[in-house]
Amino acid sequence: MNGEEQKPDCGAVLSEVYLYLDLECSEERRTLIKKHLDDCTHCLHEYGIEHEVKALVARCCGDEVAPRELRERLRIRLNELVIEVETREFLP
Numbered sequence: 065m066n067g068e069e070q071k072p073d074c075g076a077v078l079s080e081v082y083l084y085l086d087l088e089c090s091e092e093r094r095t096l097i098k099k100h101l102d103d104c105t106h107c108l109h110e111y112g113i114e115h116e117v118k119a120l121v122a123r124c125c126g127d128e129v130a131p132r133e134l135r136e137r138l139r140i141r142l143n144e145l146v147i148e149v150e151t152r153e154f155l156p
């Protein structure tokens with residue numbers, strides 16, 4: 065609605081990725097995240113988690129489960145980023 069799909073919402077996607085860590089593979093979420101990765105590669109790259117997120121998305125729905133270490137590292141990083149992004153959105 066209102067062309068919201070035109071512009072990827074980086075903050076929302078970071079939240080999605082964060083939630084994704086705790087969920088079993090959800091095709092819907094995975095598609096959303098992957099689409100954002102395609103449309104907006106610079107954002108995850110900018111946050112320095114591009115590699116981790118891609119590894120997670122690839123592994124989660126593959127035969128392998130993402131290693132706990134990777135998930136924990138990403139969880140901590142995302143936790144910081146989500147707060148960061150949300151704070152920024154409320155600023156003028």
Ligand SMILES: [Zn+2]
Binds near residue numbers: 074077107
């Ligand atoms: Zn983005």
